[in-house]
Amino acid sequence: MKNIQYFEQILKIPVEGTEDQRKIILQKQESVCFLLSLTLENRNDDDLRRRIISSGIVEQFLFIFTTKKLDQITRAYTEAFFHLTNNTSNEIKLLIFSKKPFPGLQRLLDHTEYLIVSDAIATFINILYAGANSTPETGPNPHFETVKSCWGIEKIFDLFQKTTNQYQKNRATLCIGLIFRAREISDLTMRKEIINHLKTLITDTDTWVKSTAKYCLTGLSHNAVNKAEIETGGFVIPK
Structure with missing residues (x-):
């Protein structure tokens, strides 16, 4: 998977400016999330996930989960983050745990979109299971x-x-x-x-x-x- 660093840079862009500018930024970020989900879903590839984690993408997701207004967080973000923790080893899940994901995940439990809540609670399980299994x-x-x-x-x-x-x-x-x-x-x-x-x-x-x-x-x-x-x-x- 190429352009991992580019993805991190897109997720880092503050959603600011005019309404049209904000819309363009959100569309770019959602496109990155869709590509991540498409790449990771049902794919057991620890090396790829290590590269994604080392790029800083996890930190950008968690910054979004903890600071953005909930109504600005769409399922594209939470589904991509879930796929990072799914179909992978305990080692990868523990690497993600080291980034302190729980405050952001528990905040998502207040979201009004039920699929986002489902992604958050499923991601919780993946990380907790890694702790138990290790x-x-x-x-x-x-x-x-x-x-x-x-x-x-x-x-x-x-x-x-x-x-x-x-x-x-x-x-x-x-x-x-x-x-x-x-x-x-x-x-x-x-x-x-x-x-x-x-x-x-x-x-x-x-x-x-x-x-x-x-x-x-x-x-x-x-x-x-x-x-x-x-x-x-x-x-x-x-x-």
Whole structure:
């Protein structure tokens, strides 16, 4: 993929000037995002993603997510960023984590466009999973404090409670399950609602959702309080 540095320069341009000038800048930035998505979707290429990360493109996306008015952030941006974290190794996801993506991602959860919210929560999962997979499965998720520090846990649980979109609800549940691996979910309401929903996902028709729910429940069960809640009603985590 050529012109990675050019893409970074386009994303760096402030959306300023007359209405026509702003429109032209936004169109250029969206075109860059579409090209990135087209290139990265369903493509497992860590070398390419390393080049993109080293170019500064990730920082430009995160600057946009944290500073732009939400109504100026279109799906072109969030979909491209999602594809950077998807179909790739834990190493790449941890490189992206090192750029501090959670404040920008949690801000996107307030967006009025449901596909943008879906991109944000799916990207959260990809990065949280990398943290979980890179550390012993009986220990806490190393990303816990980082998510907590930007009020990400509360925002994700708020999404879980309010959304009527099943994709978002399921992924918000899985996010919290990953965040609290081997750590007590101290909020009683959160503990009951998240664990109960995870238990329903064990029989989900989506194979990935089902296996991830099992992974989350197993991780949560390494804490005695969570384990007791999981076992309510005689529930047993499938082998």
